[in-house]
Amino acid sequence: MELINGYPASMRESIALVERTRPARLGRTFPAMSLDERKALLLAHHPDYQAHAKRPLRFGPSKGMLLNHELADLFEARPLVRPDLDVSTIDADVDLLVIGGGGAGTVAAIWAVQSGLDPARVLIATKLRHGDSNSTMAQGGIQAADRPEDSPVQHFLDVMGGGHFTNRPDLVRALVSDAPLIIQWHERLGVMYDKDSQGRFVENPGGGTSRNRMHSARDYTGLEIMRVLRDEARNLGIRVIEFSPAIELLCDDWGHVAGAVLLNLETRRYHIVRAAATVLTTGGLGRVHIQRFPTTNHYGATGDGLVLAYRVGAELVDLDAVQYHPTGAAFPAQMAGLLITEKVRGLGAQPLNRLGEQFVFPLEPRDVEAAAFIRECGERGLGIPTPHGICGVWLDAPMVDLLHGPGTIRAALPAMYRMYMRFGIDMTRDPILVFPTLHYQNGGVAADEHGATRVPGLFVAGEVMGGIHGKNRLMGNSLLDFNVFGRRAGIAAAHYARTHRPGRLSLAHVAEYERMLREAGIETTRTAPRILPDYRGKEALERYLDVPV
Amino acid sequence: MSEPATLVTMELMGKEYRVPSGLTILAAMEYAGYKLVRGVGCRGGFCGACPTLYRREGSHRIFTALACQTLVEDGMCLVQIPFVPAPTKPYDLHSITPQSTTLLRFFPEIAGCVACNTCTRSCPQGLPVMDYIQAALRGDIERVAMLSFDCIACGICSSRCPADIKHYAVGLLARRLYGKYLVPPSADLALRVGEIEAGRYDAELRELMELPLADLRARYEQRTFEPAADQNGEYSATRRYNSPMDPVDYQDELEGV
Ligand SMILES: Cc1cc2nc3c(=O)[nH]c(=O)nc-3n(C[C@H](O)[C@H](O)[C@H](O)COP(=O)(O)OP(=O)(O)OC[C@H]3O[C@@H](n4cnc5c(N)ncnc54)[C@H](O)[C@@H]3O)c2cc1C
Numbered sequence: 001m002e003l004i005n006g007y008p009a010s011m012r013e014s015i016a017l018v019e020r021t022r023p024a025r026l027g028r029t030f031p032a033m034s035l036d037e038r039k040a041l042l043l044a045h046h047p048d049y050q051a052h053a054k055r056p057l058r059f060g061p062s063k064g065m066l067l068n069h070e071l072a073d074l075f076e077a078r079p080l081v082r083p084d085l086d087v088s089t090i091d092a093d094v095d096l097l098v099i100g101g102g103g104a105g106t107v108a109a110i111w112a113v114q115s116g117l118d119p120a121r122v123l124i125a126t127k128l129r130h131g132d133s134n135s136t137m138a139q140g141g142i143q144a145a146d147r148p149e150d151s152p153v154q155h156f157l158d159v160m161g162g163g164h165f166t167n168r169p170d171l172v173r174a175l176v177s178d179a180p181l182i183i184q185w186h187e188r189l190g191v192m193y194d195k196d197s198q199g200r201f202v203e204n205p206g207g208g209t210s211r212n213r214m215h216s217a218r219d220y221t222g223l224e225i226m227r228v229l230r231d232e233a234r235n236l237g238i239r240v241i242e243f244s245p246a247i248e249l250l251c252d253d254w255g256h257v258a259g260a261v262l263l264n265l266e267t268r269r270y271h272i273v274r275a276a277a278t279v280l281t282t283g284g285l286g287r288v289h290i291q292r293f294p295t296t297n298h299y300g301a302t303g304d305g306l307v308l309a310y311r312v313g314a315e316l317v318d319l320d321a322v323q324y325h326p327t328g329a330a331f332p333a334q335m336a337g338l339l340i341t342e343k344v345r346g347l348g349a350q351p352l353n354r355l356g357e358q359f360v361f362p363l364e365p366r367d368v369e370a371a372a373f374i375r376e377c378g379e380r381g382l383g384i385p386t387p388h389g390i391c392g393v394w395l396d397a398p399m400v401d402l403l404h405g406p407g408t409i410r411a412a413l414p415a416m417y418r419m420y421m422r423f424g425i426d427m428t429r430d431p432i433l434v435f436p437t438l439h440y441q442n443g444g445v446a447a448d449e450h451g452a453t454r455v456p457g458l459f460v461a462g463e464v465m466g467g468i469h470g471k472n473r474l475m476g477n478s479l480l481d482f483n484v485f486g487r488r489a490g491i492a493a494a495h496y497a498r499t500h501r502p503g504r505l506s507l508a509h510v511a512e513y514e515r516m517l518r519e520a521g522i523e524t525t526r527t528a529p530r531i532l533p534d535y536r537g538k539e540a541l542e543r544y545l546d547v548p549v
Numbered sequence: 550m551s552e553p554a555t556l557v558t559m560e561l562m563g564k565e566y567r568v569p570s571g572l573t574i575l576a577a578m579e580y581a582g583y584k585l586v587r588g589v590g591c592r593g594g595f596c597g598a599c600p601t602l603y604r605r606e607g608s609h610r611i612f613t614a615l616a617c618q619t620l621v622e623d624g625m626c627l628v629q630i631p632f633v634p635a636p637t638k639p640y641d642l643h644s645i646t647p648q649s650t651t652l653l654r655f656f657p658e659i660a661g662c663v664a665c666n667t668c669t670r671s672c673p674q675g676l677p678v679m680d681y682i683q684a685a686l687r688g689d690i691e692r693v694a695m696l697s698f699d700c701i702a703c704g705i706c707s708s709r710c711p712a713d714i715k716h717y718a719v720g721l722l723a724r725r726l727y728g729k730y731l732v733p734p735s736a737d738l739a740l741r742v743g744e745i746e747a748g749r750y751d752a753e754l755r756e757l758m759e760l761p762l763a764d765l766r767a768r769y770e771q772r773t774f775e776p777a778a779d780q781n782g783e784y785s786a787t788r789r790y791n792s793p794m795d796p797v798d799y800q801d802e803l804e805g806v
């Protein structure tokens with residue numbers, strides 16, 4: 001395939017149209033939709049609203065909830081351990097077990113120690129390396145209403161509207177009122193947010209926000225927050241065990257959560273951790289590839305925590321809605337699905353169709369924006385086809401430098417710029433092609449404003465927790481959410497751990513879950529949690545022999 | 550891919566495989582049948598889990614790359630390095646006073662830098678690594694923070710350094726010191742935190758929480774919008790990014806990728 005500065009000739013023709021319309025578009029933005037218009041668009045074009053894609057959950061406390069098939073498959077699957085697994089030998093006996101070493105988990109562990117737990121009795125168990133997580137990948141920013149023009153009340157309205165008013169208001173109140181406290185905590189930890197010489201934050205708008213309140217650290221916001229948190233946890237002496245996912249929770253005689261079974265991914269040896277309190281922070285589910293969408297998520301985002309929590313009797317909320325980010329990379333093929341941060345639109349880049357025309361307000365809430373892209377490529381047939389068979393719309397990146405001055409892209413979006421340059425595309429000169437990609441799970445395990453689930457001893461925080469964002473999360477509220485609820489869950493779990501002693505460990509809930517599967521008439525060889533996705537090549541697998549060696 | 554891919558021949562961990570061109574190294578390993586556990590994380594160039602060493606046919610050099618960000622080439626011969634150990638002595642950031650000798654005190658080995666530039670040449674992020682180590686040696690914390698900011702801690706530089714320097718740990722401490730001590734705290738933020746702690750928004754938030762859905766929707770629809778930051782506005786990206794402590798000032802050193 002012949003490429004001209006990264007693009008084939010067929011796509012260059014459309015780029016020429018984009019360039020032609022650019023001067024006229026500079027001062028003119030497509031108008032935003034009304035609530036009714038948004039609704040109609042969502043119903044017709046958003047993947048979440050396509051009825052055939054889902055089925056009801058057939059058993060358990062959230063029976064009846066409509067789930068995408070890929071997600072329902074996770075629940076309708078056999079546990080990885082048998083109920084009679086020997087759990088009598090305890091490998092680690094701790095006050096607090098944190099499952100998942102991403103953002104929420106690390107924050108929870110730090111705050112549990114700040115609330116008085118001995119760091120040597122706090123254990124983070126994680127699937128890959130400490131910090132290999134969605135948190136590290138977040139680019140755009142984190143919201144907090146800290147400017148005089150803004151207020152937590154305004155933030156509250158934005159969050160509720162963004163979630164189509166399905167959010168749980170008490171959780172939203174916690175989110176918006178803790179936000180400035182979190183940013184101040186980060187300031188003190190030395191997180192290098194973008195600031196001016198007076199120490200004022202650079203704050204940008206994001207999709208669905210009515211004020212500029214997105215704090216960022218170039219476009220490595222999540223990386224910067226995560227590496228500082230990890231460093232703080234390490235310096236506090238918190239124990240971390242890597243490459244050891246939890247494959248099942250443990251309960252005690254009263255059915256209270258009391259630790260987990262971990263699996264050493266390299267030796268396949270299992271470890272029993274007994275804990276007075278357990279915080280589940282396993283993040284999202286992008287790697288389950290709902291409706292076969294590509295994803296922005298990291299390799300370990302397989303929704304494990306949802307299954308683990310459901311097996312001990314926790315409730316689910318809003319899991320029927322998953323989030324597709326409107327701007328996943330659609331070209332080149334090697335980048336397919338990777339996130340193009342919303343900040344590119346926040347800085348003024350407009351989405352355009354094949355003819356170089358605007359067709360949607362650039363900063364609608366994510367689900368609305370994504371549905372508009374799908375409509376443009378599908379029903380309207382105005383998308384830009386790529387040689388590898390998928391279609392996308394343009395994001396007119398060069399506008400950023402035109403609006404804010406030359407050098408803005410390289411300074412404010414270095415990760416984006418670098419990623420495209422690696423594949424021969426200069427986004428300061430050419431538009432980039434995007435299409436929706438699976439991004440965020442929106443709902444999750446139900447919990448109160450301290451992260452406590454209805455199962456004693458089990459706390460949740462971060463992406464695995466549901467209810468905060470309702471059916472749709474706005475950009476910058478999940479970096480915020482893992483900090484706010486990670487902190488709250490860490491404090492609440494520390495308190496719980498001081499006042500509760502776990503009893504004898506048991507896997508009775510596994511037997512109970514198997515019984516529910518049987519009674520619901522579900523016969524399957526599928527297992528869950530999934531742990532890691534499988535991307536091995538077809539040719540290689542055709543001759544795969546599963547023999548002991 | 551709708552176009553038939555041509556195959557390239559490459560050596561993965563010492564064994565020869567034929568894989569489609571146009572794949573990243575990571576995807577090529579999977580295509581060949583590896584189910585990766587180590588050496589993979591974000592799959593998008595953000596986490597540094599996939600450092601790779603390789604040689605090319607006809608070159609004596611060792612090249613370095615991120616497996617998720619680099620396309621396979623015919624004749625490539627590669628190995629993944631799962632991680633580069635860099636244990637550091639614990640420190641309490643909150644009790645350090647940043648001085649020109651601070652970085653040297655915590656990382657005395659930086660004095661052994663022989664200025665060979667191997668770290669810079671091997672950094673998959675294209676960072677001026679040697680320059681930030683030299684800046685650390687001079688005690689210029691701000692410069693280290695700026696030049697090392699895009700570091701994803703892949704550890705490749707440290708694996709290649711003859712002086713055994715833990716570059717990314719040096720950068721991390723510098724950035725934390727800079728963020729905490731050398732940038733002024735935000736006055737607006739402090740004010741807002743004070744207001745929240747004094748309960749200034751409690752009543753209004755409670756009122757919103759109790760509003761019937763229709764009224765809440767109306768409030769939402771009627772909310773005013775702040776104009777997006779533009780070149781004349783107070784929060785202009787350009788103005789901020791050209792502030793004295795801003796990355797753009799170091800642009801010339803952040804050479805192209
Ligand atoms: C590309 C990308 C960009 C984003 N950009 C933004 C943004 O700009 N602003 C914003 O607010 N949000 C953003 N988000 C969303 C946000 O980053 C995440 O929602 C948030 O970081 C989730 O934090 P978490 O701690 O809950 O999960 P994670 O940070 O993903 O951590 C979960 C951890 O649990 C581990 N784990 C999983 N299963 C198990 C198991 N069974 N046992 C043990 N450990 C396990 C994982 O390996 C991982 O380390 C973005 C997300 C992505 C993917």
Ligand code: SF4
Pocket residue numbers: 661662663664665666667668669678679682709710711712713714
């Ligand atoms: S590789 Fe080590 S010795 Fe060489 S320039 Fe870099 S820091 Fe100095």
Ligand code: SF4
Pocket residue numbers: 597671672673674675676678699700701702703704705706707716717
């Ligand atoms: S500075 Fe070193 S650790 Fe950081 S990205 Fe570059 S090579 Fe990797």
Ligand code: FES
Pocket residue numbers: 588589590591592593594595596597598599615616617618
């Ligand atoms: S897998 Fe994260 S940088 Fe390659």
